[in-house]
Amino acid sequence: MALVRQLREQWGHMPGRLARLWQPQARLSRAPGAMVSFTFDDVPRSAVTVGARLLAAHGWKGTFFLAGGLEGTRTDGQQMFGREDLAALVAGGHEIACHGFGHRRLPSLPWRAIGEEVRRNRDWLGAAAGMAMAPAFAYPYGAACPRSKTAIARHFPLARGIAAGVNGRWLDFGQLRVFPMERRSFTPEGMRRAIAEARRGGGWLVVFGHDLQPHPTPWGETPCNFARMLDAVAEAALPVLPLTAAAAVARGAPLSAGPAAPASARSRAPGRG
Numbered sequence: 543m544a545l546v547r548q549l550r551e552q553w554g555h556m557p558g559r560l561a562r563l564w565q566p567q568a569r570l571s572r573a574p575g576a577m578v579s580f581t582f583d584d585v586p587r588s589a590v591t592v593g594a595r596l597l598a599a600h601g602w603k604g605t606f607f608l609a610g611g612l613e614g615t616r617t618d619g620q621q622m623f624g625r626e627d628l629a630a631l632v633a634g635g636h637e638i639a640c641h642g643f644g645h646r647r648l649p650s651l652p653w654r655a656i657g658e659e660v661r662r663n664r665d666w667l668g669a670a671a672g673m674a675m676a677p678a679f680a681y682p683y684g685a686a687c688p689r690s691k692t693a694i695a696r697h698f699p700l701a702r703g704i705a706a707g708v709n710g711r712w713l714d715f716g717q718l719r720v721f722p723m724e725r726r727s728f729t730p731e732g733m734r735r736a737i738a739e740a741r742r743g744g745g746w747l748v749v750f751g752h753d754l755q756p757h758p759t760p761w762g763e764t765p766c767n768f769a770r771m772l773d774a775v776a777e778a779a780l781p782v783l784p785l786t787a788a789a790a791v792a793r794g795a796p797l798s799a800g801p802a803a804p805a806s807a808r809s810r811a812p813g814r815g
């Protein structure tokens with residue numbers, strides 16, 4: 543029975559594994575060196591009130607993957623972004639990108655419904671903020687299969703997953719890997735290792751998170767640890783770019799953003815984790 547259960551479990555992981563192997567958008571990175579991007583999904587209010595604020599203290603801009611259907615809701619015990627948070631992100635020059643209007647798992651949707659999730663989200667942002675979404679997508683729950691990955695590639699030249707890892711020289715623009723700022727996996731050692739790996743190999747470290755609060759959900763982190771992450775990136779003097787700007791550099795555009803902000807601009811942790 544244990545074997546049957548194991549086989550079933552392995553079979554359940556198969557679409558996700560196949561998706562990571564199915565890489566029609568993979569290219570060799572042309573970035574001159576290591577880069578870092580900070581991304582938030584969904585987005586809980588604290589990602590804006592704490593995350594965007596700490597990024598701004600360093601002079602950096604993040605990428606926020608919004609799902610219009612979550613606006614103003616309470617989801618998993620979290621107060622999600624409201625119209626004023628959206629306005630704050632826009633005013634701060636942060637990047638607003640697409641996470642699917644209803645935050646649905648794409649592998650379970652028919653082809654047309656995937657396009658509808660994208661269109662509805664684009665229309666929502668156009669009506670809510672009078673602006674276009676950045677050309678990047680984050681798979682809700684990180685869930686992808688070769689079919690949904692192909693569907694998303696028709697709409698976006700860039701997509702981000704949630705599989706952990708530093709993006710190396712061979713880059714899958716259709717499913718970027720991440721360093722999760724998540725309570726269930728974050729360690730200061732892991733953070734230092736990821737930054738060192740990116741630095742050593744000229745990799746692209748894409749940080750991703752959700753809520754930032756003193757007692758975070760398993761998918762969030764403390765403001766203290768997020769500030770720690772920002773300080774470690776600043777100390778490593780790695781350039782920080784929004785996701786689409788970093789992707790442009792990886793495709794051969796010149797790196798125009800300067801190096802990390804000086805120490806005087808570094809944030810202070812608002813509290814202990």
Ligand SMILES: [Zn+2]
Binds near residue numbers: 583641645681682683
């Ligand atoms: Zn999400």
